[in-house]
Amino acid sequence: MLTHPTKRTSIPHDMRKMGLQLEALIDSIIDSGKLKSDERVIWKWREGHWKATLKVEHPEQSGVELVIIMLPLLSRFSVQLNYQGTPARRFCSNSPHTMPHDCLEHPGERLFGYHKHRWSDQTGDECCYVPDDMSVISIEQAFYDFCSECGIIFDGVWSDPPPTQIGFETIA
Amino acid sequence: MTLCESAFVLLSQYFSQGMSCGPNEAGYEVLVTPLCYPDMDNIELFIKQAPDGKFLVSDLGQTMMKLADYGFVPANAPRRRAMIHQITTSMNVRYENGNILVVANESELGARTWDLLLALYKLSDLAFTVPGYTRATFIDEFENYMVDRNLLPYERGAQLQLDTGVTVAMDFVVGQTKLVHLLSAGSLGYARERRDRVYVNFNELIIAKDQRERIAVIDDSQSDIWRDDILVPLRHVTNHVLLWSRKRQLEETLKAS
Numbered sequence: 001m002l003t004h005p006t007k008r009t010s011i012p013h014d015m016r017k018m019g020l021q022l023e024a025l026i027d028s029i030i031d032s033g034k035l036k037s038d039e040r041v042i043w044k045w046r047e048g049h050w051k052a053t054l055k056v057e058h059p060e061q062s063g064v065e066l067v068i069i070m071l072p073l074l075s076r077f078s079v080q081l082n083y084q085g086t087p088a089r090r091f092c093s094n095s096p097h098t099m100p101h102d103c104l105e106h107p108g109e110r111l112f113g114y115h116k117h118r119w120s121d122q123t124g125d126e127c128c129y130v131p132d133d134m135s136v137i138s139i140e141q142a143f144y145d146f147c148s149e150c151g152i153i154f155d156g157v158w159s160d161p162p163p164t165q166i167g168f169e170t171i172a
Numbered sequence: 173m174t175l176c177e178s179a180f181v182l183l184s185q186y187f188s189q190g191m192s193c194g195p196n197e198a199g200y201e202v203l204v205t206p207l208c209y210p211d212m213d214n215i216e217l218f219i220k221q222a223p224d225g226k227f228l229v230s231d232l233g234q235t236m237m238k239l240a241d242y243g244f245v246p247a248n249a250p251r252r253r254a255m256i257h258q259i260t261t262s263m264n265v266r267y268e269n270g271n272i273l274v275v276a277n278e279s280e281l282g283a284r285t286w287d288l289l290l291a292l293y294k295l296s297d298l299a300f301t302v303p304g305y306t307r308a309t310f311i312d313e314f315e316n317y318m319v320d321r322n323l324l325p326y327e328r329g330a331q332l333q334l335d336t337g338v339t340v341a342m343d344f345v346v347g348q349t350k351l352v353h354l355l356s357a358g359s360l361g362y363a364r365e366r367r368d369r370v371y372v373n374f375n376e377l378i379i380a381k382d383q384r385e386r387i388a389v390i391d392d393s394q395s396d397i398w399r400d401d402i403l404v405p406l407r408h409v410t411n412h413v414l415l416w417s418r419k420r421q422l423e424e425t426l427k428a429s
Contacts, residue, residue: 047270
């Protein structure tokens with residue numbers, strides 16, 4: 001079983017001017033405890049999946065958002081925290097994953113089931129771990145657990161993805 | 173057995189060992205393949221037999237879901253739709269409401285499944301066209317190192333106006349006296365090109381009689397690229413040519429007053 005990688009020490013925001021890089025900046029934003037969203041979850045049908053995007057407020061940073069995607073054919077979903085378009089954290093409900101050889105933990109191993117990707121400057125979003133405090137009983141519970149793990153206070157309104165007729169339909 | 177034959181056998185073994193059958197899902201049998209999406213989640217194929225005896229193989233929307241994770245939304249982007257169309261038509265796979273699929277007889281199932289797998293792999297790489305999905309470069313790694321080792325202050329990407337009227341761009345100016353260029357390359361051709369640019373910049377400093385130290389830092393993780401014949405010209409125009417793998421020497425040089 002994979003475990004949470006060692007947490008980095010939080011670095012003040014003003015260090016960004018001195019060359020603080022993306023990974024540490026993302027960690028400091030998450031560790032700040034100042035992320036908050038009061039948006040309503042509104043699902044939009046995209047290319048074969050439901051997608052909801054929620055703006056996340058931070059007193060010093062912009063471009064933070066939550067993206068939830070639900071794949072109705074497989075009942076799989078992902079919950080993702082983006083910073084300036086970069087996938088900072090992503091929870092995948094159920095898919096096999098192969099750890100690249102440059103990951104610090106379990107290089108080359110394949111794991112199955114749910115896992116969480118964590119952005120790093122060296123490996124992008126390729127390395128992941130199995131969180132021990134997240135539920136996959138429902139997408140709603142996973143969303144709240146994800147927010148809690150990422151230090152996001154969610155005061156918005158949750159709604160489940162709309163029911164979907166299962167099957168293929170040809171589009172032009 | 174020839175080298176080619178050995179490679180053929182070993183590669184076939186490796187590929188087949190990398191595949192496995194997962195538990196059935198949504199009425200489909202699941203084939204886990206060794207190929208991966210950009211985030212290293214394995215590409216899965218979902219297979220079932222239709223009443224007419226043909227086989228339906230699909231990704232059940234996973235590839236477009238992955239692309240959506242990266243912000244690759246083709247909805248109102250003709251160019252993105254065109255890229256998807258180009259891949260699906262060249263691999264002769266169907267795109268239906270976000271699902272990529274093939275329908276095949278048993279005799280052609282292997283070939284069509286391979287086409288589908290390649291199409292999914294190609295499509296998933298469209299994530300790299302999204303600007304947010306990029307890793308750190310050598311210059312980012314170097315900057316991280318500067319912060320970690322407290323080699324402050326420095327300026328990244330500094331433009332220097334020289335007395336000759338020429339402006340040169342430095343990767344880093346450390347303190348007031350050290351000018352740093354970083355050299356990283358994935359091929360010999362690019363290594364030469366990069367070396368030449370750095371050579372020209374440092375030469376401009378010499379012509380302008382700039383007294384600051386000129387330092388070249390080589391990303392020697394590709395040690396077979398930075399051969400002596402590539403590096404010799406740099407030594408004529410620099411005070412130091414340092415290797416990224418030798419951090420102690422690098423730190424001493426950057427800290428020296």
